[in-house]
Amino acid sequence: MMRLLFIGLWVCLVTLLASYGGAYWMAGSSGGKDEQPYLAGLEYRRLEPINVPMIIDGSVRGYVIAKLVFTADAETLRKLPIEPQIFVTNAAFHEIYTDGRVEFGKLSKYNLAEMLSNIRTKVNEKLNGEVINEILVDGINYIDKSEIRALVDRSGAAPKKTPAASGEKATH
Template identity: 40%
Template sequence: MTRIVITGLWICAITVLSSFAVITWMPALPKPRAEEYLEGLTYQKLRPINIPIIAEGSVQGYVIATIIFTAEAHLIKGHGLTPAPFVMDESFRQIYGDGDLDFRNLKKYDINKRLDDIKRRVNERLGSEVVKDVMIENFNFVTKKDIRS
């Protein structure tokens, strides 16, 4: 019986000493580096926007686009405002005012240039590089005759 008690006390003493040794030894280890690649970026998905396409004096149809953008989280908090309304407004302006976008005569469209212009103009309006990337989730054209009342 005494042998079991002595063995139990020995195990407790070794556990306490090893815990103490680990606690004092751990602060000397280097801290693991945090991954900085996407740190601080926030993704925001905007509600779908409907953009009328006007040609020959009447509405020909609507472009329905869903836009997603990434922005620096610490800059959004520093500004005290969200760039979402600016991205939505600039997306509407860019697509609405684009003369090359003709759905009656379809051709390849340079969407990357348009997205870069949206990002650049939003950052100009905000006064700093808040928006890092603008992406499109959905981009459709619905003709006026296909719209249900």
């Protein structure tokens, strides 16, 4: 019985010493995870589509839908404390909303180069440096409000609730 107790204590002691030695050895080493150099170059980041309402005479006439991509230096993006996507989205929304030209449901020609340059300039000002290299257009479209209603009507919008349909008793 005593011999079994000493063997158990011996196993516990060896296990503790081995764990301590392993932890001590790992703490003294570089951790096995060297800092890999980050792949340098341009990085492309795609933004979520932006839906910008076009308001004419106090009412919404339609929406400009824009899909944008921006490029930036990968190392610079890695060092930023905040993701620049929100700044690009905000600047794009502002640029399209304030300077967008819609004439009775028709998307007039934008000077895209000027618009994209303005977005890039505004974002770089907010980020205090040359972070964004280029803004690219993945797609831009205009949908008139009447087209949206027609699409909803064709797709079979949810039927209006009637008292009988909702399980309530109809009283006459």
